[in-house]
Amino acid sequence: MNENLLEAAIAGKEGPIISAVAxxxxxxxxxxxxxxxxxxxxxxxxxxxxxxxxxxGLRTKINANIGTSADLFDPHEEVKKAxxxxxxxxxxxxxxxxxxPIDEIRRKIRAVTNTxxxxxPIYQTVVERGSFEAISEHDLLRTIRKHVxxxxxxxxxxxxxxxxxxxxxxxxxxxxxxxxxGGSFTSAWMLENGRENPxxxxxxxxxxxxxxxxxxxxxxxxxxxxxxxxxxxxxxEKEMEMNARLATRANELGVQVIVEGMGGHVSPGxxxxxxxxxKRTTDYRPLFVAGPLPIEIGAGxxxxxxxxxxxxxxxxxxxYLCYITPSEHLALPNVAQVREGVxxxxxxxxxxxxxKYGLGAEDKRLAEYRRAxxxxxxxxxxxxxxxxxEIHSQxxxxxxxxxxxxxxxxxMENYLR
Numbered sequence: 001m002n003e004n005l006l007e008a009a010i011a012g013k014e015g016p017i018i019s020a021v022a023x024x025x026x027x028x029x030x031x032x033x034x035x036x037x038x039x040x041x042x043x044x045x046x047x048x049x050x051x052x053x054x055x056x057g058l059r060t061k062i063n064a065n066i067g068t069s070a071d072l073f074d075p076h077e078e079v080k081k082a083x084x085x086x087x088x089x090x091x092x093x094x095x096x097x098x099x100x101p102i103d104e105i106r107r108k109i110r111a112v113t114n115t116x117x118x119x120x121p122i123y124q125t126v127v128e129r130g131s132f133e134a135i136s137e138h139d140l141l142r143t144i145r146k147h148v149x150x151x152x153x154x155x156x157x158x159x160x161x162x163x164x165x166x167x168x169x170x171x172x173x174x175x176x177x178x179x180x181x182g183g184s185f186t187s188a189w190m191l192e193n194g195r196e197n198p199x200x201x202x203x204x205x206x207x208x209x210x211x212x213x214x215x216x217x218x219x220x221x222x223x224x225x226x227x228x229x230x231x232x233x234x235x236x237e238k239e240m241e242m243n244a245r246l247a248t249r250a251n252e253l254g255v256q257v258i259v260e261g262m263g264g265h266v267s268p269g270x271x272x273x274x275x276x277x278x279k280r281t282t283d284y285r286p287l288f289v290a291g292p293l294p295i296e297i298g299a300g301x302x303x304x305x306x307x308x309x310x311x312x313x314x315x316x317x318x319x320y321l322c323y324i325t326p327s328e329h330l331a332l333p334n335v336a337q338v339r340e341g342v343x344x345x346x347x348x349x350x351x352x353x354x355x356k357y358g359l360g361a362e363d364k365r366l367a368e369y370r371r372a373x374x375x376x377x378x379x380x381x382x383x384x385x386x387x388x389x390e391i392h393s394q395x396x397x398x399x400x401x402x403x404x405x406x407x408x409x410x411x412m413e414n415y416l417r
Contacts (some may be wrong), residue, residue, distance in 0.1 A: 004214040005043055007254050009036040017043055021053040031057075039247065040284050042216050042256040044092060044116035044153040052091050052116050054258065055286040060314040060349035060356075063118070063288075063322045064090035064342050066109075070127070072332050073100030075108060081338045082109045088342040088384060090323070092153070094118040098127050106150070116153030118218065120182050132185045137198040144206060148213035154258070157206060158186045158220035159199035160243040161235070166191065169223070169235045176226025179264070183222025203246065204253060211254035218288060219243040224263030227296055231267070232274065244282040258320065260288045262313065268294035271309060275316035288320040289313045293328075302328040303337075307344040314352020321345050321352075343384045350383070371409055373400070 008015055014029050018036065021043055022029040032053070035041035041055030054061050064085035066078055078097065085093055093115050097105050102124050110117055121143040122135075128143075129135045147155060158180065166187055169178065178184055190197055199206065210217050223239040225231065240261060247257040261278040262271075271292060278287050291306040292313060298305035306324035314321060325333040325341035333341065354360060362381060369378040375392060379385035395401045 004211055004254055005045070006036065006211075006251065006256050009033050012037075017045060017051050021051050021058075024050070025053055025058050027057060036256070039251050039257060040286070042258055042286050044216050045214060046110075046114070046116055046153050047151055049114045049116075054091075054320050056284055056319065058319070060318070060352045061091035061320045062089070062342065062345040062349050063092045063094055063320065064338060065094045065096055065322065066333075066338065067094075067096035068099040068102075068105065069332050070099045073097070075100055075105045077335065078105050079108050079112055080335050081333070082113050084335050084339050085342050086113050086115050088339050089346045090115060090342050092116045092118060094120070094156075094322075096120060096123060098123050102127065106147075106152075110151065118154040118156060119147050119152050120156040120220075121147055122158070122182050122185050126185055132188045133192045135189060137202055140198055141202060141205065141209070145209050148209055148215050152213075152215060154216040154218050155210065156182060156218040156220050156260070157199040158183045158222045159197060159203055159206075159246055160219055160239040161187075161197060161222055162200065162242075163190055163194075163196055165223070165235050165238055168238075172233045172235060174226070174230045174233070176230055176265075178222065179226035180220065180222040180224060182220050186222065200246075203249065207250050207253040207255045210250075216256045216258060217250050218258045218260055219246055221260035221263065221290070224261075224290070225265050226263075227265045228267045228294065230263075230265070231270070236263070240278060240281055244285075247282060247285050258286045258288050260290070262287070262289050262292060262318070264290040264292055264324075265296070266292040266294060266309065266313075268309065268312065271312045272316040275313055275318050279317050286319040287317070288322065289318040290322040291324050293324065299330065300326055302326060303341045303344040307348040310345055310348030311351035311355075314349055315355030317356070318352070321349055339384075343387070346383050373407075373409075 005017055014033055018029050018033050022032045041053055044052045066081040068078060082093055095106050095109055125135050125139050125143045126132050129139055223235040243259050247259055250257045259282045262274045266274055292309040293305050294309040295305050302324050303326050310321045323341040323345040325337040327333040327337050366381040379389045382388045
């Protein structure tokens, strides 16, 4: 069997994938190779598409969730969402479809995008079997293998908890309980059947499939907090520790690993401490953070709340942010809301990178274009230049109508020249 990327990195073999990511990130290939070999950076791949590096020392990446629900499924709409997410800068896309022709939706999304694509195989398994009670370990493995064979870049499994930890969850005082969908499916199966976590009991076998396909494993965050008043407790702590051990085991089996952590809702004062705790516990492996939302009362504007939390988390060391849209907790997002979520989290990632690595040259360029009133170059430098152009031209004046002829910059140019 040919070496996969992690095995080649451990052997000190650079290769074209490492070189491509190093160029894209502006880092030295030999240093990137060491980071991949150590597990602190992963690289998602798709045949013939640009690879994406995620982890320590690299630009903060963002993921856009799309996909149908059991109540609302329009394959054409999901394809449009995928196009929009990629156009406005999502680094990766996750298909969470649970309604309609799921295989067809996934294939169409892959056909129109270049970004790495992630799936959560238990979602499709539950749909195909009709309920979480009816699925078997064999069903889960079959779905994982199907996704890997199709060329998926990454899969999410919720392996980091046991029956004992579920029993402990009954006794802790939480407002929201368990909010992870994949975690709830896995937990319900375990409790219904009185059996251990199937992703845990078959972990080595799953890793064998992923290693063969050079697919990144994302270790799900089932015990995460569902609101900011549900603080770090024993089940969350124990899942984090188990995911750290599983990450080590997966690396031993030739699989690159991302650790999902910290929850989707975290009090703003705790975000920095939580990120540091997760990074230390998982030996600084790539940390994937959903949001996080630092307040609860922003319903309808959760992409804005999440942008603030995501910026804090990225600045504290999180490597990978999962976007939130305005429809979070309210509805399946539409195409426009996907765009808003992607843009908000590109802003969050950029702020986080400024905190981690210092100010970027692109901000300086945009300031220079603004001073020169060079609108076209300003639009081209903005995260969402389409939106900037739309706002600027809405009055048809060709100038910034906030100040017009009384522009402070224009007034002072002669005096300060």
